[in-house]
Amino acid sequence: MIPGWHCPTVMAYGGDGLAQWLGTRPERSVALLLDGGVAEAGIAGSVRARIERGGRTVRxxxxxxxxxxxxxTELAGRIRDADLVVAVGGGSLLDQAKLAVLLRADPDALARLTVPQRGGLVLLRAERSRGPRLVAVPTTLGTGSELSAVACLAYERGKRLVMGGALRPDAAVIDPEATATLPAELVAEGVLEVLFRISGSYVGDHRDQPTEDALAQALAERTVRLGNEVRARRALGRAADERQRTEIAKISGLSHAGWVVLNRSPYAGKGWYLANELSSELGLRKMTAVAALLPPLWSAVAAGDTRLGSARRLDALWQRLRAAALDPVGEGPADPPLPEDPGEGIAALIDSWGVGRRITAEPGRLAVVARRSVRAWGAGLPMLDGLGAADIEGLLARAVPDSTPVSL
Structure with a gap:
């Protein structure tokens, strides 16, 4: 076997899919990691029962x-006796599980994770020992952590992005039971997160790649249709159904993998770096920061700021998304067309999905966010492609236009 080689993640759907995958595995000692928010939920009991059904020991x-x-590091110690780890939770829990499994296999990686540096990106070496197998069962929508080779690591002054093939789980289980109680607003945020990731990679890379582009376009259009379906059910007081939640989860994972990201610039999604610093500095939910930032970001791209992306590719993508948004949903009246301008249009779409995007900041805080962004991702680092503090502060000022409190 090639050192550091890691198989693509195996996808399983529903509890039966998990049981079938477990039936192919020889591991007997299992650590079941549960997000504190779902420890008493039905999905926790279901997963544990399926693991125990095979005669395995579960802790x-x-x-x-x-x-x-x-x-x-502490979590790595708590799973030290397991040869299989099953993680059930949101993106943060899955990220912690991925990093703990990494440290179990390679304790020396801790030095790489904690080395003093100004940059926000930590690249893992390709070689590592094979640790316990990892199964990811996501209980939220949008992050796609169950299929990604990245993880966020929290520090005192924000988050770092850890990247390396060793972080990709061995199996991912998409089970609608895991998201059955997810609040409607978090389902809507999950849809936006998927669209944000796909569009950021597509628009931020100026190169045309016909096959990869076609796949990204199709997934983005599908995401918009699903977002409108979820909105229509929400308007009737109904939660997203199993099919919708499963389809959103599928696209979320696909947005991290395969031909969708093949040969794309790894730093194309400039918005992620800025939203990360904005949410950390202002204490915002990540998708609130994304929702506020995306309209002015797209307006800047459309106006010709090539550092942020391609105006031509954004226009092409937006025209397809506008058309997708007109597809009939249910039996109600047809939606009016979204604005032709990408910045105005994405703002209208976000508002229609019910994702809050109006935020406030005290005087001077945006300048702090801009400096943090440059320190972590710019000033010679490739992520921000020459964007300076003044550029970023100007963009943020359009995302946070005043300091008047607004109820979300």
């Missing part, structure tokens, strides 16, 4: 709090 570990270096 449950409930995980709460942010994934700091200290927390993932």
């Amino acid at each position: 449950t570990v409930v995980v709460s709090g942010p994934g700091t270096p200290e927390a993932v």
